[in-house]
Amino acid sequence: MLAAYSGTAVRAAEKSLLDAGLGGHLMALAAYGLANAVLHRLDQAYGSRAVILVGSGNNGGDALYAGEVLARRGVAVSAVLMAERWHEPGLAALQSVGGRVFRLVEDRVEALAAAWSADVVIDGILGTGARGGLRGLAAELVAQLRGHPGVVACDLPSGLHPDTGETDGPVLDAVETVTFGAIKAGLLLPPGEAAAGEISLIDLDLDLPRPDLQRLDQLDLAEFWPRPGATDHKYSRGVLGVVAGSAQYPGAAQLAVGGALAAGVGMVRYLGPAPMPPEVVAGASAIAANRVQAWLVGPGVADDPVQEQRSYAAITSGLPVVVDAGALALLPEAVGADTVLTPHAGELAALLSRRGQRTERSDVEREPLRYTGLAVELTGATVLLKGATTVVVSPSGAVYSQAEATPWLATAGSGDTLAGMLAALLASGVQSALAAAMAASVHGQAGVLASGGGPIAASDIAGAVPRVLSELLS
Ligand SMILES: NC(=O)C1=CN([C@@H]2O[C@H](COP(=O)(O)OP(=O)(O)OC[C@H]3O[C@@H](n4cnc5c(N)ncnc54)[C@H](O)[C@@H]3O)[C@@H](O)[C@H]2O)[C@@H](O)CC1
Ligand SMILES: Nc1ncnc2c1ncn2[C@@H]1O[C@H](COP(=O)(O)OP(=O)(O)O)[C@@H](O)[C@H]1O
Ligand SMILES: [K+]
Structure with missing residues (x-):
C-alpha cells in the first residue's frame, strides 16, 4: 500500500x-x-550537465545542496536563482565546488539555453511551502522548458498543490519526483499526478499519522480480494442483484x-429485459422479494420507468448498493457509506448541480478531490470518480487513488x-471504499492486459479480469 500525506501533515511531523x-x-x-x-539517471557523472531551478525557500536549499553533491562527483552544475531570495548556505556550498550561478531577472536567455542543453534539470522552485502556483518570470521560464x-x-x-494535486499555473513535467519524508497526496491525485513521473521516497524517519490517501498495490489486492473457502457455497459467497439495461440499452x-x-460472486439475480447468460437468474419480482447481499443499479436504465422504479427501490432497500449512470439522478436526499456512487466527471458535475452546487465537468477535472469530497458531504455516500486516475472518497474520510488504467479503457x-x-465485491461483504479502490485497480489492470497496447471493446475487459485475478491470487 502506498500511503500519502498532505503537506501540512508532513510539515507537522518534521516539526519535532x-x-x-535537526x-x-x-x-x-x-x-x-x-x-x-539524479546520478542514477546519468550515464556518467563526469561531463554531464545539471541545471537547478532554485526558489526562495528550503525546497531551493535541498536542490542547491544536491547540486553540491553532484558537482563533487564531476557534474557541471549551474543554479538559476528564480526569486529575489535564496537559501544562502546552500548557494555558498554549491559555489564552493565551482557551481555557476544565473539570476533569472538578469540572465534569462542564458538560463534558458543552459537548461535546454542540460542532461538534467532539477526543479527546486517550490515545495510544501508554496502558496498558489508559479507566477511571473518563474512561470514563463517553466513554460519555456515544457x-x-x-x-x-x-x-x-x-506549482503542484501537495495536498490535492491541483495545479494553478504552469508545472514542469518530471521524469521523476524525489520526495522527502513521505509521499505527498498531490503526487497521486489528478490532474497533478501526471507531472510527477516516477516517485522515489527518501525516508526521513518521520513519525507520521494516519495517511491522508492510500493507493492499493498487488499485495493488498491479494490480501483483500474475496476467495471462496472449502466450505463456501454460492449463497455464502454473496448474491448480487442487478437492475440494469432497458429495451433501448440491453x-x-x-x-x-x-x-x-x-x-x-456466488450468484447474480437480474431484473430487466436484457438477454442474460445461462448462469444468471433472471426475474421480474419486486426488489424486496429478492434475497441478495447487494444491489447494482443504473447502467442503461435511463428513460425506462420500470427500471427506474426498481433502481429507486434497491437504493432505498438498506442493502449495500452501487449507483451508476442513469440511477445517479434517482438518488434520495441522504444515503449511507454503503451506497457507492460511480460517476465520471460529467456525471459528478450534474449530480452536484442537482444539489444546488452549479458545477461544470471542467471544474471537476481541475479539482477532482475537492468535488468528489463535496459529493460525499452532500449525499452521505462513498463516491468513486472515474478517470485516468480513479479517486475514491468515503464519508469516514478515507481517500484512495488508483492509476492502473490505460486510456484505451x-x-x-x-x-x-x-x-x-465493484458490486460483486460489495455482495461478497467487502467494505465499500476498499471495494471501490480494488475494483478500479483490477478493472484498470484488466484493461491493460486486454489492450496489450491496442484498442479494446468493453466486453474484452471482463474477459481479462479472471486472468488478472488468477495471477494475483495464486
Ligand atoms: N522543513 C525541513 O527541514 C525540511 C524541508 N524540506 C524541504 O523544504 C521544503 C519546504 O520549504 P519551505 O517551507 O521553505 O517552502 P518552499 O521552499 O516550498 O517555498 C516557500 C518559499 O517560496 C515562496 N513562495 C510561496 N509560494 C510562492 C509562489 N506561488 N510563487 C513564488 N514564491 C512563492 C515563499 O515566500 C517562501 O519563500 C519542502 O518541500 C522540502 O523540499 C526537506 O529538506 C526536508 C526537511
Ligand atoms: N483517459 C483514461 N485513461 C484511463 N482510464 C480511463 C480514461 N478515461 C476513462 N477511463 C476509465 O474507463 C472507464 C469509463 O467509464 P465511463 O465513463 O462510465 O464509460 P461508460 O459510461 O461508457 O461505461 C472508467 O473506469 C474510467 O476510469
Ligand atoms: K519543487
Whole structure:
C-alpha cells in the first residue's frame, strides 16, 4: 500500500525534528537522496550537465545542496536563482565546488539555453511551502522548458498543490519526483499526478499519522480480494442483484453482469429485459422479494420507468448498493457509506448541480478531490470518480487513488463493467471504499492486459479480469 500525506501533515511531523535542531540533518538527507536519484539517471557523472531551478525557500536549499553533491562527483552544475531570495548556505556550498550561478531577472536567455542543453534539470522552485502556483518570470521560464526530457522534481513538481494535486499555473513535467519524508497526496491525485513521473521516497524517519490517501498495490489486492473457502457455497459467497439495461440499452446490463461474474460472486439475480447468460437468474419480482447481499443499479436504465422504479427501490432497500449512470439522478436526499456512487466527471458535475452546487465537468477535472469530497458531504455516500486516475472518497474520510488504467479503457461500456465488478465485491461483504479502490485497480489492470497496447471493446475487459485475478491470487 502506498500511503500519502498532505503537506501540512508532513510539515507537522518534521516539526519535532526541526525543534530538536535537526533541520540541517534532514536537508542533508534530502539532498543526498535527490543527488543519488539524479546520478542514477546519468550515464556518467563526469561531463554531464545539471541545471537547478532554485526558489526562495528550503525546497531551493535541498536542490542547491544536491547540486553540491553532484558537482563533487564531476557534474557541471549551474543554479538559476528564480526569486529575489535564496537559501544562502546552500548557494555558498554549491559555489564552493565551482557551481555557476544565473539570476533569472538578469540572465534569462542564458538560463534558458543552459537548461535546454542540460542532461538534467532539477526543479527546486517550490515545495510544501508554496502558496498558489508559479507566477511571473518563474512561470514563463517553466513554460519555456515544457517538454524537457530530463526534469527531476525536488519534493514535488513546483506549482503542484501537495495536498490535492491541483495545479494553478504552469508545472514542469518530471521524469521523476524525489520526495522527502513521505509521499505527498498531490503526487497521486489528478490532474497533478501526471507531472510527477516516477516517485522515489527518501525516508526521513518521520513519525507520521494516519495517511491522508492510500493507493492499493498487488499485495493488498491479494490480501483483500474475496476467495471462496472449502466450505463456501454460492449463497455464502454473496448474491448480487442487478437492475440494469432497458429495451433501448440491453448491452449495458450485459456488460455490468459480465463484470460481476468475472470478479467472482456466488450468484447474480437480474431484473430487466436484457438477454442474460445461462448462469444468471433472471426475474421480474419486486426488489424486496429478492434475497441478495447487494444491489447494482443504473447502467442503461435511463428513460425506462420500470427500471427506474426498481433502481429507486434497491437504493432505498438498506442493502449495500452501487449507483451508476442513469440511477445517479434517482438518488434520495441522504444515503449511507454503503451506497457507492460511480460517476465520471460529467456525471459528478450534474449530480452536484442537482444539489444546488452549479458545477461544470471542467471544474471537476481541475479539482477532482475537492468535488468528489463535496459529493460525499452532500449525499452521505462513498463516491468513486472515474478517470485516468480513479479517486475514491468515503464519508469516514478515507481517500484512495488508483492509476492502473490505460486510456484505451475510455470506451463505451467500460464503466458498466467496473460497476459490476465493484458490486460483486460489495455482495461478497467487502467494505465499500476498499471495494471501490480494488475494483478500479483490477478493472484498470484488466484493461491493460486486454489492450496489450491496442484498442479494446468493453466486453474484452471482463474477459481479462479472471486472468488478472488468477495471477494475483495464486
Ligand atoms: N522543513 C525541513 O527541514 C525540511 C524541508 N524540506 C524541504 O523544504 C521544503 C519546504 O520549504 P519551505 O517551507 O521553505 O517552502 P518552499 O521552499 O516550498 O517555498 C516557500 C518559499 O517560496 C515562496 N513562495 C510561496 N509560494 C510562492 C509562489 N506561488 N510563487 C513564488 N514564491 C512563492 C515563499 O515566500 C517562501 O519563500 C519542502 O518541500 C522540502 O523540499 C526537506 O529538506 C526536508 C526537511
Ligand atoms: N483517459 C483514461 N485513461 C484511463 N482510464 C480511463 C480514461 N478515461 C476513462 N477511463 C476509465 O474507463 C472507464 C469509463 O467509464 P465511463 O465513463 O462510465 O464509460 P461508460 O459510461 O461508457 O461505461 C472508467 O473506469 C474510467 O476510469
Ligand atoms: K519543487
